[in-house]
Amino acid sequence: MGFSVGLIHPFLTEAQNKNRLKFRESLALGYLSAALHHARIKYRSINAELQFLDPNEVADLLAIDDDVGLVGLSCKSQRTYRAAKDIARLLKRSRPDMHITIGGVLATAADIKLLEDCPDIDSVVRGEGENAIVELATRVRDQIPLDDMLGVTFRRDGGIVRNDPRARIGNLDDLNFPLRDDLRYVMKTTGAAEASAYIVASRGCYAACTFCSIHQIYGNRAVVRRTPGNVVSEIEKIINDYGIQRFSFVDDIFLIPSRKGVRWVEEFCDLIWDKRLDINFYAEMRADTLNQNLLSKMKRSGMHRIFIGFEAGVDSVLQRWDKGTTVADNNNAIEELKKSSFEPFQINMGYIMFDPEMTLAELKQQFAWVKGTGYAKVQHLQNKMNIYWGTPHYDRMVAQGRVSIAPFGERWEYEFDDPGVRFVEKCVRLHHRRFEDDESRELLDAKERFRVFVRGHEDIDSSKSPRWLTDLVSQAHRRLEWLEREIYFTVFETAFRHLDSGGDHSAVQRENFFRKLWTALLPAIQRLREEAICLNKLIAGIPDMIIGTATADKLNPGPNQVLFNSTRQIAALRLSTPDGGDLIYTASIGFRGEDRYDHSCKIDRIIDGSRRGWSDIDRSSLRQWTSAVIEARLVQ
Known part of the structure; x- marks a missing residue:
């Protein structure tokens, strides 16, 4: 039977929505893999965060491989320890002979506490891991005790031993370039x-x-x-x-x-x-x-x-x-x-x-x-x-x-020490959680699709679509992000106004206040959802759009057509919607402003053949709606 090392970057499933909008390459796994490869030690690298694998799926992948004698859990964040702990428990249940080690910031800072907390982990590698993983793999493979291995905390005779620290790597140029298994996975999938x-x-x-x-x-x-x-x-x-x-x-x-x-x-x-x-x-x-x-x-x-x-x-x-x-x-x-x-x-x-x-x-x-x-x-x-x-x-x-x-x-x-801070933070947290639970799916879909769109069109020599079209879509995205942020701004400002007007901080009052605030913000939240759906559909439909040019001051594209006036640097795109009320997105190409979400994107509806403005939600309307929340409390 051979010997190999399993390297794991655990996945915190609760962060799945957040991680959808990020590329999750693990350089830690890359560097550890490179060190093992250079030492001619076989390994298997599993970035569970990148592949959205829960602890059961990770454990199943490694437990069936009899060659895996050492598993290294790389925890880049403190919260991923829970997933690492679950993986260790599942692996030990099926493979009690397997040596399981863990590294990362939490493992280094709380090595003894971690081993006390998780009986299924055999050792902790403190500090940098490239040299340590090779030495640990060699010792586990050749059944050499860890007694004199620097930078490791381990179990021995029913107790926990903490060896002296390993010196920092003084010359990073000596390290092998990290292997890019994650890049290959992304490019393949x-x-x-x-x-x-x-x-x-x-x-x-x-x-x-x-x-x-x-x-x-x-x-x-x-x-x-x-x-x-x-x-x-x-x-x-x-x-x-x-x-x-x-x-x-x-x-x-x-x-x-x-x-x-x-x-x-x-x-x-x-x-x-x-x-x-x-x-x-x-x-x-x-x-x-x-x-x-x-x-x-x-x-x-x-x-x-x-x-x-x-x-x-x-x-x-x-x-x-x-x-x-x-x-x-x-x-x-x-x-x-x-x-x-x-x-x-x-x-x-x-x-x-x-x-x-x-x-x-x-x-x-x-x-x-x-x-x-x-x-x-x-x-x-x-x-x-x-x-x-x-x-x-x-x-x-x-x-x-x-x-x-x-x-x-x-x-x-x-x-929070200050009851006012506690009130505001709880209101923001309540809004965020309710929005994530009830309303965020379409927004996340639109953001993810936009991210993919930009990645495919920002290359220096990209010819997939005209730059002005990319700019039009970007401004539509900034419009969406602006409205989401304005809603959060309004939550803060309304909570401050509540406190400034003498509102109390009690939990009962906070729940009552938030309920009214959410109701007041529903028109803006619904608009945000509608615009997210439209942006998602807009980006998905770009490959089938008819691209043309025009000289008219006011651009009137036909269904699923996008027009560009190069003289005035204006673009307009018509999006067909299922209800027949098509939308026309218009923007001044190159517009920036001073705020990250400043935009010139305007949306009109086509209803019964006529073009009508889609009434924008702005700061004044948000303040007007939420003022009723404060006034209602004052009346009470």
């Missing part, structure tokens, strides 16, 4: 249009944010970087092997604010430019690292989207989180971004709306700041701080005498 590659150029972060858990896996705040040439060589290999032009850097911080850090980015960009690599890439950085020279150089080299970790718009909150930045830093970064050639929709950000110690005054400032940036998404408005095991914020909560009632590995379910 959905095609190249869906595929993009994750790249890591560095490991670690110098900052000390209280909510971040990354330091636990590395043991310090040192940043270890690959050389620019090594990174570019990997990019070239992926282009040659897969024909992929889209890359996402998943570094904890791409640009370090030091001369060495700036020089690294400049050398990387110069290499991309000198080699004439036509790529799009995404990277994450802090607010205090931006300047026009670097933004221009990164954009010229192919940076297509940028992520800034603002996190908060209130100085007292940034200080509480030891963020190391100020609101002034955030505002300066926004000004730099606005002066750059990045469009608003190309700019993403990290933002945590709620934390347990936040006051109502801070929350109002937090909301006002993010709304004023023009970069806000619905996700930012929902985010509350996750308290990860062993982080400085976790220790802070424990020192305050707070106790988490959640099981080990789950999110800390805390209460």
